[in-house]
Amino acid sequence: MPVRQLPPVRDMSEQQQRGWCCVWCGGPLGVGLGADLGEQRIVPATGAAYSWFPRECPDAAACAGRAAG
Numbered sequence: 001m002p003v004r005q006l007p008p009v010r011d012m013s014e015q016q017q018r019g020w021c022c023v024w025c026g027g028p029l030g031v032g033l034g035a036d037l038g039e040q041r042i043v044p045a046t047g048a049a050y051s052w053f054p055r056e057c058p059d060a061a062a063c064a065g066r067a068a069g
């Protein structure tokens with residue numbers, strides 16, 4: 001499966017940055033659910049570096065439907 005380019009972290013809600021909600025559709029992910037996309041290290045032009053933890057829905061088709069809708 002090709003790796004999708006993650007959306008900019010500045011467009012993500014806090015819930016999405018913390019991996020509580022899907023990065024694509026914003027749908028809530030239960031504890032232990034969702035696919036971990038790996039830690040993303042952000043080094044802003046100003047301020048301290050930080051990490052965020054994107055996760056996506058396990059059901060890609062349903063996710064795409066929600067993201068489009």
Ligand SMILES: [Zn+2]
Nearest residue numbers: 022025057063
């Ligand atoms: Zn989703």
